[in-house]
Amino acid sequence: MWKILTPCDVTGRMIDTGIEIDKSSFARLPSFVGRIGCPHCGGEHEWSKATAKVVDGDGAVPAAR
Numbered sequence: 826m827w828k829i830l831t832p833c834d835v836t837g838r839m840i841d842t843g844i845e846i847d848k849s850s851f852a853r854l855p856s857f858v859g860r861i862g863c864p865h866c867g868g869e870h871e872w873s874k875a876t877a878k879v880v881d882g883d884g885a886v887p888a889a890r
């Protein structure tokens with residue numbers, strides 16, 4: 826399953842939105858804007874389809890073998 830992350834514009838770290846989706850479903854979503862409480866800076870950020878990043882699992886890049 827893929828997860829939607831969005832960047833914290835204060836710390837530059839990625840926030841886990843808690844939303845799981847597969848990549849093709851995300852691509853078909855209409856544009857949206859949401860707000861999310863940020864665990865990194867304690868603030869609240871506006872995020873949208875444009876800022877969101879869909880990553881596999883916990884966002885780790887699979888190790889090259």
Ligand SMILES: [Zn+2]
Pocket residue numbers: 833834835836863864865866867868869870
């Ligand atoms: Zn933040």
